[in-house]
Amino acid sequence: MITLNHYLIVSSALFALGLAGIIVRRNILVIYMCLEMMLSAANLALVAFSRFRVTDGLPDYSAQALVFFTITVAAAEVAVGLAIIVALYRSKQSVDVESVTKMQG
Amino acid sequence: MSIFSSEVFLAVLGIALVLVSVFFPKIPTRTLAWIGIAGVLASLACLLGASAAETSLPAFVAPYYSLDSHSLFYKGFALVITALVLWLITESEKTLVNYSLDGQIGELVGLPLIVCTGMMWIASARDLITVFTALELVTVSFYVLVAYTRKSALSLEAGVKYLILGAAATGVLVYGIAWIYGATGSLTFEGISASLRDPSTGKGTLLFGIVLLLAGLGFKVAAAPFHMWVPDVYQGAPAPVTAFLSVGSKASGFIILTRLVDSLVISSTLVSVEVINLLLISAAITMILGSLPAIFQTSVKRLLAYSSISHAGFLLLALACRGSTRFDLAAGDVVAFYLGTYLPMTVLAFFVLCVARRHGRGDSLEDLRGLARSSPLLALLMTVAMASLAGLPLTVGFLGKMMVLMAGVDRGYWGVVGCAVLSAAAGFYYYFRVILTLYSGDNSQTSEPIQLSLLSRVIAILLAAAVIITGIYPRPLQRAISGAPAAALTTQR
Amino acid sequence: MSPLEIVIFLPIAAALAIWLGAPARPTSLFAALVNLVIIAGIAFRFDGSSLGVGEFAHVSSRIVLDNPAISFAVGIDGMSLILALLTAIVTLAAVWQIVADKSAPFHIASLLISAGAMGAFLSTDLFFIYAFHELAxxxxxxxxxxxxxxxxxxxxxxxxxxxxxxxxxxxxxxxGLAALVLNFSEGPVISFDLTSLLQQTSSVPAATQEWIYFTLLIGFGTLVSLFPFHSWAAPAYATAPTSVAMLHAGVLKKFGLYGLLRIAQPLLPLGAQAEWVQNALLIMLLGNILVMGLVTLHQSRLDDMLANSSVMHMGYIFLGLAAGTELALKGAVMLMFAHGASIALSFALCGRMRNQVGTLEFSKLGGLATNAPLLTVLFGFAAFASIGLPGLANFAGEIMIFAGTFDPKLLSPEKLSSLQWTTILALWGVVISAVYMLRAYRKLFFGTANSGHYLRDPGFSQRVPLVLLAAVLLVVGCCPSVLLGLIQSAWAAAKVASL
Amino acid sequence: MPAVFFYLFAAVTLLFGVMVIVSKNPVTSALSLAVSFVGLAALFLGLDAYFIGTVQVLVYAGAVMVLFLFIIMLLDIKAETGKTPNYAAVFAAIVVGVLLVLQVATIVSTFEKGKLTTLEVPLRPKEALAAMGKNALPGIQRDLEAGILPDTKLMGLQLYHHYGFHLQIIGLLLLVSTVGVVVLSKRENRTEGGAK
Structure with a gap:
């Protein structure tokens, strides 16, 4: 029997993977992918919670609305983010995090 | 015009300004900026004329929209800072054009209006979905604004850093919302608050969500340990945008935090101790990590960034003191009061930086040396701003700090109050260092006199006067926060 | 509008005017003179006997914040009147003696410091008492x-x-102030108003009073250079421009003492009487008198010596505070005034000498009296006043403090208390100050003249501030009742009198 | 959803998630992420969230990942070579990740004591119909009567009936991001004042 717990563990594992990726990877594009993974993990948790909180015989759709908005926002963020990363690449010919460490102090 | 329609109007105006700047590149940016300022001021007038009991909300926003004294104050706050940021943009137009790609900075005038709309919606939000969408509207706009002057490598770097960390914060924020939803079954502040009184609500689940949500919001308000991005982004972003981030973005984060803390702490004791402890720990770390590195900064922008962090610490302490009846009655709300004091002094400091930049001075401390000879007025304005940021009495900064410290003492948070005192003491050093630099420098140095237009002189002097007059006579600010008649709002700037 | 508000804001307005381009010297002299005239007028017509507990004359109050209840309230009683008088006199002297080329910054700074001191002495709201001091x-x-x-x-x-x-x-x-205000207010409204705080019958427990008092003692004490927290004062006065040194050492430093007398002593009587607080204070003030006395003895420059002696003399005032008897407290106020005038005179003379002679090293100077009889006499006034010679103002204050510590109420027939032992030790401080002052006087003005260093008497205009301060010392010294009549009222009201 | 499918898709999601992190070639990372997202979409379907699952495939796996791939190809970003991984970071990442999962595991182990039901609750369309009453639109009514979950219709109802305001905000957000992309990715124009 698959319970809510199963989904939440998967979601947390996905979130942890995203977090770990941000810490480990140096390629900004890959880091950005990991961020998307974190958002998806949150979506999974939201959908799971909404499915297991059945009110009046139906899942709670307000949480699913939030998931929809999250996906949209993520798409918009990706668009802007990739534009910034492309601009960075054009000026530095690199997408390594070390190319953005000019400011220190 | 109702408040909501004035917000829609601002968003439309913002889009219109972007379009106009694209299709009519001949129209000078300055003109567009002043049109934007006029629009913001019109909205402000509309806000002042409206009352909190306004009922003419469209049905599709009404359930997600509150118009209490808090939201009115933060809406006014967003409008004022937007108008001032647009003014800063006109002041530093020359610099911005130099660093933009094709000498067009129309978007820089339009986007702040949309950000302002987002901030005003955040101020009214009653549920986490509105919070999330409006906050993302603000954040995504800021990604663009921070990286806008991308001919400057620093601005681009700042943009990338803000982007990566901001997106990470968004992820954490949504995950936190998910867990809070899981624990309480509700996405509205009222629903969360109500479910806390339900004995079957799982405390562990809720706390996990709260920690994540606080982490995500902590990023927006530059609270430790999520403050790492602040110095770099503040330094790299164009100065007007930095001012906007430092004041506007912070205020938005804090209105959300205020509502969250209210719904978690005040009505129930289920998680109140834990939430307050989290806030206090973060406040203590933020104050220390904000003020100690500030001592070693050589760039004024970075210094202001660290100062912004340490001010966030004070705000967090104020937040942890919410529910202290004496002081919530007192300042309307200490958090809002502190933000109200933070606005004029920060904008004043950034104004001086913008003008100095325009006249070929950079933003390092050495570049400000001898500013008093180039322009006694600018030096005096900066002195006022620094004195107020340091929290010297008879300036508005002191009142904010005093309120926070007294609220902390009243609640008996001695450890954090001790950190606050330490942080304020360190502040004496680094703010005074700026003041000293302004007035020192030998006579041999060439210093071209800096001319200011009459209008900017008037606005800047008004800001400085607001810093001092509100420091002596804070009653109007207090009235504005506690939702007194709109007439009292007029004096709040 | 109360005349006191004018007195506070006139210097600020004058400073602003100078910044905007008004001629510096006339403007600041005008402001200082007007202030002195107003304060003197108030002093002549002052009738302290009609004031009750925590009452002030010439009051005016404007609410600036509803809760915490803060109002811009001014008022005057005997003690604040004396200090306001001191401020007005020293301000006039200080701005008068400014002779620098580009004098505007000096005038602005002097006026702002003066306004800060005035505001601190004349406000009757804790918030503004504190805030004005920081203006400087x-x-x-x-x-x-x-x-x-x-x-x-x-x-x-x-x-x-x-x-x-x-x-x-x-x-x-x-x-400390925050803790005091919070502990004193019950219910939702927190009041900073000194009048209502004074009239309140305090129910704050002794333990709380003790630590608040101690915090205030450390806080105010640092501003007055109380012993372990004193090390800023001497170099600051030795380095500061003459007018700033005069105003800071002469007037502004008295703020800490004023605060203790005005706020801590009457509001926290149990804290003041606590054994451990008393003993801590006695040890610290002995540090001021004896340790700093010995340090002063070893200075080789006039400005360092004067600066250190100023730190040292604060010990006597603290002694009066520690005694807490009416006589001793009056003596403390008296000495605050006297010390303010004498140290201002000393620094003014020191500034003149630095300008003309170029050095202040004792070893390089001597025989300055030959060409400058007036300055010699005036320096004598300052030096003798500082030692505490009868006939000059300081004597009256010191003798009242010493006598106050042997008040019959404090004496026990069996043995001397720690307070009285402290007084006996403190008396040696008088000897120490006599040694260094007289030695400096002799070395500088008499002895063998050193070629190349000459001192001349100033012209008529520049004599005015010096003579003014010397005259004040002399008048108050000869008939202390001029001031004592005013102080009388201040202590009729104080709860400490019942000690 | 039968348990075997859950485990299958959860494994797909997580394994390809790991691939995203460990592969040195960004193209592999992007493709792995796309597969991972498809697995996630399947999990959504298992949760009866058909609309969200579809959107996940369309937007994430379809649009977003293609955008990523496009940018990687456009910039011609090569695989990282020769760099030794930062072992401290790897260690920290593993610790953080494991701690997070453990934390969640601890929390979910307490669920039964609280009000959260962890066992799957069957959906009861009939009951829902009764609860919705006249608010239900005809299409929804028909589906519920037939005992089907009208997921997409219910989402539509939710988005346009309850969350219209937020939809507008999102619309504005998309507009802002469009403007932002144009601003940030235009090439430097050397002639002053030229149009975009």
Whole structure:
């Protein structure tokens, strides 16, 4: 029997993977992918919670609305983010995090 | 015009300004900026004329929209800072054009209006979905604004850093919302608050969500340990945008935090101790990590960034003191009061930086040396701003700090109050260092006199006067926060 | 509008006018003169006997914040009147003796410091008492750092030290005041109003009173250079421009003592009487008198010596505070006035000598009396006043303090209390100050003249401030009743009198 | 959803998630992420969230990942070579990740004591119909009567009936991001004042 717990563990594992990726990877594009993974993990948790909180015989759709908005926002963020990363690449010919460490102090 | 329609109007105006700047590149940016300022001021007038009991909300926003004294104050706050940021943009137009790609900075005038709309919606939000969408509207706009002057490598770097960390914060924020939803079954502040009184609500689940949500919001308000991005982004972003981030973005984060803390702490004791402890720990770390590195900064922008962090610490302490009846009655709300004091002094400091930049001075401390000879007025304005940021009495900064410290003492948070005192003491050093630099420098140095237009002189002097007059006579600010008649709002700037 | 408000804001307005381009010297002289006239007028017509507990004359109050209830309230009683008088006199002397080329910054700084002191002495709201004192912080900092004496790196270091000390002291003070206000207010409204606080029958438990008092003692004490927190004062005064040194050492430093007398002593009587607080205070003030006395003895420059002696003399005033008897407290107020005038005169003379002679090293100077009889006499006044010679103002204050500590109420037939032992030790301080003052006087003005260093009497105009201060010392010294009549009222009201 | 499918898709999601992190070639990372997202979409379907699952495939796996791939190809970003991984970071990442999962595991182990039901609750369309009453639109009514979950219709109802305001905000957000992309990715124009 698959319970809510199963989904939440998967979601947390996905979130942890995203977090770990941000810490480990140096390629900004890959880091950005990991961020998307974190958002998806949150979506999974939201959908799971909404499915297991059945009110009046139906899942709670307000949480699913939030998931929809999250996906949209993520798409918009990706668009802007990739534009910034492309601009960075054009000026530095690199997408390594070390190319953005000019400011220190 | 109702408040909501004035917000829609601002968003439309913002889009219109972007379009106009694209299709009519001949129209000078300055003109567009002043049109934007006029629009913001019109909205402000509309806000002042409206009352909190306004009922003419469209049905599709009404359930997600509150118009209490808090939201009115933060809406006014967003409008004022937007108008001032647009003014800063006109002041530093020359610099911005130099660093933009094709000498067009129309978007820089339009986007702040949309950000302002987002901030005003955040101020009214009653549920986490509105919070999330409006906050993302603000954040995504800021990604663009921070990286806008991308001919400057620093601005681009700042943009990338803000982007990566901001997106990470968004992820954490949504995950936190998910867990809070899981624990309480509700996405509205009222629903969360109500479910806390339900004995079957799982405390562990809720706390996990709260920690994540606080982490995500902590990023927006530059609270430790999520403050790492602040110095770099503040330094790299164009100065007007930095001012906007430092004041506007912070205020938005804090209105959300205020509502969250209210719904978690005040009505129930289920998680109140834990939430307050989290806030206090973060406040203590933020104050220390904000003020100690500030001592070693050589760039004024970075210094202001660290100062912004340490001010966030004070705000967090104020937040942890919410529910202290004496002081919530007192300042309307200490958090809002502190933000109200933070606005004029920060904008004043950034104004001086913008003008100095325009006249070929950079933003390092050495570049400000001898500013008093180039322009006694600018030096005096900066002195006022620094004195107020340091929290010297008879300036508005002191009142904010005093309120926070007294609220902390009243609640008996001695450890954090001790950190606050330490942080304020360190502040004496680094703010005074700026003041000293302004007035020192030998006579041999060439210093071209800096001319200011009459209008900017008037606005800047008004800001400085607001810093001092509100420091002596804070009653109007207090009235504005506690939702007194709109007439009292007029004096709040 | 109360005349007191005019007195507070006139210097600020004058400073602003000078910044905007008004002629510096006439404007500031005008402001200082008007202030002196107003304060003197108030003093002549002052009738303290009609004031009850915590009551003030010439009151005016404007609410600036509803809760915490803060109002811009001014008022005057005997003690604040005396200090306001001192402020007005020293301000006039200080701005009068400014002779620098580009004198505007000096005038602005002096006026702002003066306004801060006036505001602190005349406000009757804790918030503004505190706030006005801080007004002087930036001008003092900038003047020492930019226009002080000595090489730039050194004066900058001194400015930082001073500012950090004063800033941190103020923060401790703020913590103490906040705790006091919070503990005194019950219910939702928190009041900063001194009048209502004074009239309130306090129910704050003794333990709380003790630690609040101690916090205030440390906070105010740092501003007055109480012993372990004194090390900022001497270099600051030695380095600061003359007018700033006169105003800071003469007037502004008295703020800490004033605060203790005005706020801590009457509001926290149980704290003041607590054994451990008393003993701590006695040890600290002995540090001021004896340790600093010995340090002063070893100074080789006039400005260092004067600066250190100023720190030393604070010990006597603290002694009066520690005794807490009516006589001793009156003596303390008296000595505050006297010390203010005498140290201002000393620094004014010291500034003249530095300008004309170029050095203040004792070893390089001598025989200055030959060409400057007037300055010799005036320096004699200052030196003898500082020692506490009868006939000059300081004597009256010191003798009242010493006598006050042997008040019959405090004496036990069996043995002397720690307070009285302290007094006996403190009396040796008088000997120490006599030694260093007389030695300096002899070395500088008599003895063998050193070629190349001459001192001349100033012209008529520049004599005015010096003579003014000397005259004040003499008049008050000969008939202390001029001031004592005013002080009378201040202590009729105080709860400490019932000790 | 039968348990075997859950485990299958959860494994797909997580394994390809790991691939995203460990592969040195960004193209592999992007493709792995796309597969991972498809697995996630399947999990959504298992949760009866058909609309969200579809959107996940369309937007994430379809649009977003293609955008990523496009940018990687456009910039011609090569695989990282020769760099030794930062072992401290790897260690920290593993610790953080494991701690997070453990934390969640601890929390979910307490669920039964609280009000959260962890066992799957069957959906009861009939009951829902009764609860919705006249608010239900005809299409929804028909589906519920037939005992089907009208997921997409219910989402539509939710988005346009309850969350219209937020939809507008999102619309504005998309507009802002469009403007932002144009601003940030235009090439430097050397002639002053030229149009975009």
């Amino acid at each position: 912080l930036i001008p003092t900092f900038l003047m020492i750092a930019l226009h002080g004496h000595g090489d730039p790196a050194n004066r900058r270091a001194v400015a930082w030290k001073t500012t950090i000390y004063l800033g941190v002291g103020s923060l401790v003070l703020l913590a």
